[in-house]
Amino acid sequence: MNSDWSYRLREHRGTLLALVGFIAMFVIYVANHPVGLNANVATTAANKGVLLAIVAMAQTLVVLTSGIDLSVGMVMVLANCLASSIVVGTPLMTGLSVVGVLLMGAACGAINGLIVIYGRLQPIVTTIATGAVYYGAALALRRVPGGDINASLADALTGQLQGAVPASLALLLALVLFVWWPFRLSVVGRAAYAVGSSEVGAYMSGVPIRRAKFAAYALSGLLASVAGLFLTCITYSGEASAANGSTYTLYSIAAVVLGGVSLFGGSGSAVGAIFGALMFRTIGDLLFVFNLDPLWQPLFQGVVLSAAVCLGSGRLLRVRNRLDLYG
């Protein structure tokens, strides 16, 4: 019983560390915030954090299979442009078009998955190239920034529940409960972990490799489109911005690393990545509460990202045989 408990602790160590890190950062942030913690401050912080957290969840699914999705930001931008064009009008119309946006995202992810699985191309090259295609599609939809979104939907998603709790946190919780948790518990989800640990081993054990990878990529696209939809709710408009897309791709990787998900695949959880994303956002906002020049923000974020990445090499200290370095 005791050993079971310590095993579970070890398995979730990355997630727990991310949670502790996030709480520490958030306490520093709130303590130094000129206004202190009230519902509006929390909602603004939550909206920015949740947006990155959803993209980080999308990235996690692919990273678990030891792949990487460099198109995740572009799918978000494409969903943003599509949502700003069609998610308007009557509640029925809005509902149908939300489903349409999500299906589009899942289709983008599925295309990535199909090319990686059946085309046997490297995920990194594949997703850089499909990212260009998705960005082109976004540009076709929105040559100039603009558009609109159903205001009541946007207010509902970015506002507060009961006047206190940010609604975006509820959205995030729903995604964890209805997307991540079922995936994690399903055979396909466990197969995704197995593929990430050892693809050859998983193949030899008769694990459904293709189904696992396909589900991971398709769900990743779906989550990226949820992020795009949420971005539209925040900005009330769509913009085909390549800079936005690549920034979110980069930050999603940072969040995944901070959240204790192994970039080699097979270990970690989307919940960890969520806390990683929230922590990364809070660190970025610390500059604001300490009144530093915003000019320094990109450099600061870059340095935080590098530090997070270097943390991952702590495992080198435990390597007993130098040959283990060269897998």
Next chain:
Amino acid sequence: MDAMNPHTEIRDGRLVAIRRRIDPAIASAFGCIVLLLLLGSLYSRSFLSPEYLLQQLKVASFLGVIASGMMIVVLLGQIDLSVPWVVAVGGMMATAATGWGPLGAALAIPIGIGCGVALGLVNGCGVAFLRIPSMIVTLAVNAVAQGLMVVHTGGFSPQDASSPAMRFIATGHSLFGIPNALLTWFAIGAATVFLLTRTTFGRTVYAIGNRERAAYLSGARTRAVVMSAFAISGGLSAFGGVLLAGYASKAAQAMGDPYLLPAIAAVVLGGTSILGGRGSYIGTVAGVILVTLLQSILSVMQIEEYGRHVIYGIVIIAMLLIYGRGRRHAE
């Protein structure tokens, strides 16, 4: 009867040897170049004119310089995603140095390249010593380089006009009207071929790409080689930035953004395995020309920007699907 004739046998043997030496990927890359030129000439006669071809080669040489560095890193089985901002750092630091006075202007090109080498060394450290996957460490260095340049331009508002020497190597013409940029690419290409095929460094790069563990056990100095490969890649990216700044006569923040995907595409389309250990420079040359021609034809045909992105991505995926596929489990 022919089989009895020793001469035919030798000739057959030679044919087989030649056929074996020609990489199908490189052959199809050159085939695609010819096809693109033919397609273009259907659209407009000027596609086959020497002026147009020379102009294309000149434009290709900027990508060629950047792709040379990328190829060395890909041969290791790694990748360098820091290209966009290292290119920008190269261009911007060189133009900034130009603003420091005559000495700065004289040293502009080495300063630009030096900054790229420094960033490349950071990449190399991360990969060789910290064993971080290269695509992650290079993304992080890309972000840091971006942050440094934002602080640099915002805080010090440096000069962004390039020095006469930079303009000379990027836009000038020397013997027989050959663009200097093309000559520069030729020199760098020759140096890369020498490095890859005639030095210990080159053989070690291929060995590490095939199996790093075996290279290490054979006594190769794998860490030093990985560090130098990333330093070379950073230096060449920055040099590409210097050339671009000379070509446009000024440096800008996002100048490197359009070069990451083309550089990777050129290397991979040229038959270099993305998993490392396999590839030749002639393939990269073919890949660079192919990518440049594709971009040129798409813009000549006045396809809008969004269409160019879409077609470009699809063409790269399609070509990779034809000949760049990985192996099945069973093989």
